[in-house]
Amino acid sequence: MHASLPDVDSLIAQLAAAIAPTLTPDTAIVGIHTGGVWVAERLHGLLQRPQPMGTLDISFYRDDFSRIGLHPQVKPSNLPFDVEGRDLLLVDDVLHTGRTVRAAMNELFDYGRPASIRLAVLVDRGGHELPIRPDFAGLVLAVPPHQNINLSRLDDGHLTLSLA
Amino acid sequence: MNVQLTPDGRLRHLLTLDGLPRAILTQILDTAESFMDVGEREVKKVPLLRGKSIFNLFFEPSTRTRTTFEIAAKRLSADVVNLNIATSSQTKGEAILDTVDNLAAMHADMFVVRHSQSGAAHFIARHVAPHISVVNAGDGRHAHPTQGLLDMFTIRRYKGAFHNLTVAIVGDVLHSRVARSQIHALTTLGVPEVRVIGPKTLLPTGVEQMGVKVFHDMEAGLAGCDVVIMLRLQNERMKGALLPSSQEYFKFFGLTPEKLALAKPDAIVMHPGPMNRGVEIASEVADGPQSVILPQVTYGIAVRMAVMAMLAGGTTA
Structure with missing residues (x-):
C-alpha cells in the first residue's frame, strides 16, 4: 500500500506550480499545525514569498472540545503580519471532514478580516462533512472511511505519506 | 485518591498544587503560553467555553483575583456570574451547600471559590455533580493554586527554566496560602533551592519538611537569589502580638534597594498583591526595574484561561 503513494516532494512541487500564478504581491501563507506547517514551509520556500509565514494551532477553535477536551500539546498560533485586508493561502496536509479548515477560518477572522482565503492541501482524501473544497490539491485520493492517510516527517526533514 | 484528577489522570478540579504531577503543571504553563x-x-x-456558565463564588473579598478570573472566563466566551456572598444569602444564614445547589440548579458548569475557611473548595468539589468543576481561588491559609501557577509562569518567562534557580519567599509564610502553593509548585517543578525568610513568629513550625531552607535574616537569605517573592503582611498580624510594629518589620524584612542588591544582579522581584508599600516592600523596589509585579497580573489572565479550558473540556465524554 505504502509503495503506491506518490513522493511528497513532487506533490509539493506540483502544488507550488499551480499556486504560483495566482499569488498577489501581499499573499501570505498560513500553515495549520502540525502537518500543514510542514507543507507550508516547503511551499513558502519554493514560492519565495517576501512575507514571513504564519502558523495556526486550532485547538481553541475545535468543535469537539466539549467531547474530547483540550489537546494536551497546544502550540501558540503565530501570524507575523496584519490579517486585515490580506490575501491568505491556508495550507493543510490532509483534507478530510473539513472541520479543521472551518476552525482555522474562524480563528483567522479573530485576527482581522482577510481580503480572501484560498485553501491548498497536500491530499484531499474525501469524506467531507462540510461545504469546504480545496482550491489546490496535490493529490485527490478516495480513502475508505476506516482508513487514515498520514503525513509524517522523518528526522532528516523528509516528508512521507502513509496509509493505515 | 486525588479528587483533583479523573481516573485517566486529567484535571477535574483545581484545589491545591500539593500532589499535582509535574506533567500537569507544565501542561498548564504551556497552555497559558498559547493563550498569551x-x-x-x-x-x-x-x-472554547461558549455556552458554559461560570460562577465566581467569593465568600471573601478580592479585586484582582476575581477580576482576572472574570476576564479569563470572558476571553474563553463563557458566561460569568459574580457573587459576593459575604453580602448575600450567607448573611441570612444559608448553608454553603444550599447556595451551591441553588446555583447548580441554574445550570452552572464551573465554580470559582474564594473562602476564608481552609478546605471550603474541597468541600464543594466533593459535593457537586460530575459535570461541574471547582477552582479554588484561595481558601483560608491552605492554598491559592492559580496564584502559585501564575507565579511559576512569571518565573519561567523571565528565567527560562526552573532547574538552576534559587528562589526566596519572604515574609508572613505562616498565614499565607500563596506561599504554600508556591512552595509545592517550585519543588514539583524542580527548583533546587527554595528559601523562606521571615521572623520566627511568622514561619510555620516544621516548614523545613516542605523542602525549604529557613532564614531569619535578609542578608543571608537573599544572597545569590534569582527570584525574590515578597508576601503581603496582613495588618491584623500586628494586633495579634506577632510583631512589634510595621516600622520595625520594614527595618528587618522590608525589601529595600540595598537589600535587593544582595541577590543576583538580574534577580526579579514578585509580589502577589495587594502591596503594603513601606511595610514589606519599598516603593523604589516595587516600581523599580527588577519588579515584575504588574506582568504577574497580566499573566494571571492567561494562566486562569488555561486552567478553566483544561477543566471544562471533555466533561460530556
Whole structure:
C-alpha cells in the first residue's frame, strides 16, 4: 500500500506550480499545525514569498472540545503580519471532514478580516462533512472511511505519506 | 485518591498544587503560553467555553483575583456570574451547600471559590455533580493554586527554566496560602533551592519538611537569589502580638534597594498583591526595574484561561 503513494516532494512541487500564478504581491501563507506547517514551509520556500509565514494551532477553535477536551500539546498560533485586508493561502496536509479548515477560518477572522482565503492541501482524501473544497490539491485520493492517510516527517526533514 | 484528577489522570478540579504531577503543571504553563497571544489580537476571545456558565463564588473579598478570573472566563466566551456572598444569602444564614445547589440548579458548569475557611473548595468539589468543576481561588491559609501557577509562569518567562534557580519567599509564610502553593509548585517543578525568610513568629513550625531552607535574616537569605517573592503582611498580624510594629518589620524584612542588591544582579522581584508599600516592600523596589509585579497580573489572565479550558473540556465524554 505504502509503495503506491506518490513522493511528497513532487506533490509539493506540483502544488507550488499551480499556486504560483495566482499569488498577489501581499499573499501570505498560513500553515495549520502540525502537518500543514510542514507543507507550508516547503511551499513558502519554493514560492519565495517576501512575507514571513504564519502558523495556526486550532485547538481553541475545535468543535469537539466539549467531547474530547483540550489537546494536551497546544502550540501558540503565530501570524507575523496584519490579517486585515490580506490575501491568505491556508495550507493543510490532509483534507478530510473539513472541520479543521472551518476552525482555522474562524480563528483567522479573530485576527482581522482577510481580503480572501484560498485553501491548498497536500491530499484531499474525501469524506467531507462540510461545504469546504480545496482550491489546490496535490493529490485527490478516495480513502475508505476506516482508513487514515498520514503525513509524517522523518528526522532528516523528509516528508512521507502513509496509509493505515 | 486525588479528587483533583479523573481516573485517566486529567484535571477535574483545581484545589491545591500539593500532589499535582509535574506533567500537569507544565501542561498548564504551556497552555497559558498559547493563550498569551490571544490577548494581543484584534478579537481577544476564543470560542472554547461558549455556552458554559461560570460562577465566581467569593465568600471573601478580592479585586484582582476575581477580576482576572472574570476576564479569563470572558476571553474563553463563557458566561460569568459574580457573587459576593459575604453580602448575600450567607448573611441570612444559608448553608454553603444550599447556595451551591441553588446555583447548580441554574445550570452552572464551573465554580470559582474564594473562602476564608481552609478546605471550603474541597468541600464543594466533593459535593457537586460530575459535570461541574471547582477552582479554588484561595481558601483560608491552605492554598491559592492559580496564584502559585501564575507565579511559576512569571518565573519561567523571565528565567527560562526552573532547574538552576534559587528562589526566596519572604515574609508572613505562616498565614499565607500563596506561599504554600508556591512552595509545592517550585519543588514539583524542580527548583533546587527554595528559601523562606521571615521572623520566627511568622514561619510555620516544621516548614523545613516542605523542602525549604529557613532564614531569619535578609542578608543571608537573599544572597545569590534569582527570584525574590515578597508576601503581603496582613495588618491584623500586628494586633495579634506577632510583631512589634510595621516600622520595625520594614527595618528587618522590608525589601529595600540595598537589600535587593544582595541577590543576583538580574534577580526579579514578585509580589502577589495587594502591596503594603513601606511595610514589606519599598516603593523604589516595587516600581523599580527588577519588579515584575504588574506582568504577574497580566499573566494571571492567561494562566486562569488555561486552567478553566483544561477543566471544562471533555466533561460530556
